[in-house]
Amino acid sequence: MTKYILKRLLQLIPILIGITFLSFAMMRLAGGDAVTYMYENAGSAVSQEVIDATRKEYGLDQPFLVQYGKWFCGMITGDMGKSYVSKRDVYDTFIEKLPATIVLTVSSVILTMLIAIPLGIYSAVRHNRWVDYLIRFFSFIGNSMPNFFAALVLMYLFSIKLGWLPVITTDNMALSLVLPTLTLAISMASKYTRQVRTTVLEELNKDYVTGARARGVRGSVIIWKNVMKSSMLTIITLLALSIGSLLGGTTIVETIFMWDGVGKMAVDAITMRDYPIIQAYVAWMAIIYVVVNLITDILYHYLDPRVRLGGDRT
Numbered sequence: 001m002t003k004y005i006l007k008r009l010l011q012l013i014p015i016l017i018g019i020t021f022l023s024f025a026m027m028r029l030a031g032g033d034a035v036t037y038m039y040e041n042a043g044s045a046v047s048q049e050v051i052d053a054t055r056k057e058y059g060l061d062q063p064f065l066v067q068y069g070k071w072f073c074g075m076i077t078g079d080m081g082k083s084y085v086s087k088r089d090v091y092d093t094f095i096e097k098l099p100a101t102i103v104l105t106v107s108s109v110i111l112t113m114l115i116a117i118p119l120g121i122y123s124a125v126r127h128n129r130w131v132d133y134l135i136r137f138f139s140f141i142g143n144s145m146p147n148f149f150a151a152l153v154l155m156y157l158f159s160i161k162l163g164w165l166p167v168i169t170t171d172n173m174a175l176s177l178v179l180p181t182l183t184l185a186i187s188m189a190s191k192y193t194r195q196v197r198t199t200v201l202e203e204l205n206k207d208y209v210t211g212a213r214a215r216g217v218r219g220s221v222i223i224w225k226n227v228m229k230s231s232m233l234t235i236i237t238l239l240a241l242s243i244g245s246l247l248g249g250t251t252i253v254e255t256i257f258m259w260d261g262v263g264k265m266a267v268d269a270i271t272m273r274d275y276p277i278i279q280a281y282v283a284w285m286a287i288i289y290v291v292v293n294l295i296t297d298i299l300y301h302y303l304d305p306r307v308r309l310g311g312d313r314t
Helices: 002-029 034-041 048-057 064-076 090-125 130-144 147-161 173-204 207-214 219-247 251-256 262-271 275-303 305-313
Strands: none
Touching: 002 064, 002 275, 064 275, 090 130, 090 173, 090 219, 090 251, 090 262, 090 275, 130 173, 147 173, 147 251, 173 219, 173 251, 207 219, 219 275, 251 262, 262 275
8 A cells, every 4th residue: 555655645746737838838828918917907018028027027028848847846955936816925825715615615515515415315215215216306507607606696685685605705704605615516516416315216216225135134223334324335435536627726606705715826837828827826736636536545455355355366
C-alpha cells in the first residue's frame, strides 16, 4: 500500500504539468492582453509605453515557455506570483478564500448524505410501492433542476416571500450558509438517492440476503449490517466525486449567493483575465482530484476484501 501511495503521488507531477501547461497555453491563445484589459477596466487611459513597462514588470514580454517555466518553478516553492488586479500575493488570496468553500462543501455533503442514504434505502425496501414511486419522482425532478434555477426558486421562496433568509451572503454566516447548502444538496441528494436505491436493491436480490431472511434475521439487521456494508463502495465513490467537485468551488452557486469562496474567485479572475489567480485555481483542481481519488482507492482497499486479495496477487 505504501508503494502504491507513493506511486500515485508521483503520478501527480506529470498530471500537474500537463494540466497547468494546457491551461497556461489556452489562456494565452484566447486573445486579448491582460495588461491592456486591466487598464481599460480601471478606466485609465495610458500610453503604449506604460503598457509595455507593465507587461515587462509581470514578465509577459518573455517567450511563452519561459513564462510557464518560471510560474511552475515558483508554484512548487509556494510562490504563485501576484494578482494583476489586487496586486496581492496569489497564495494568500487563495488561502483566504478556501475556508468559505470548505465550510460550504462540508455542510452540503452532510445534508446530502442525511437525505440520500435514508431515502435511497427506504425506496429500495419499498420497491415498486407508492412510496418508491414518489421518492423516484421527486429525485428525478431534483436531478433535472439546474443549480442556478434551484437557487433562484429558493431565493424567491425563503428570501423574498417569507423573508427568513438573506438573498446574498451577509455578516450572519449561519443564515447565509442555508440557501447555498440547500441549492447544492437538492441536486446531489436527488442523484445519490437513485444511486443508493439501485445499489441497495441489487444487494437485496443477492443470495446472502435470501439466506439471512430464511434464518430469521431481522430486516433492519440485514440492511444495516450486511447490505449497507456492501453498498459502502458506491457511497464512497459518490462522496469522492462530490467532495472533489465542491472543493474546487461551485462557481455558479457561489456567484449567485455572493459566497466568497474559490469558485467565485475563479469566476472573477476569468472575467478580469487575472492569469495568476486562474492558474492557481487550475493547479488546485488538479491536486484535489488526484488526492481525493487516492483517498478513495485506499478506502476501497480496506473496505473490500476483493481489492486486497487482488493487490496481494499482483
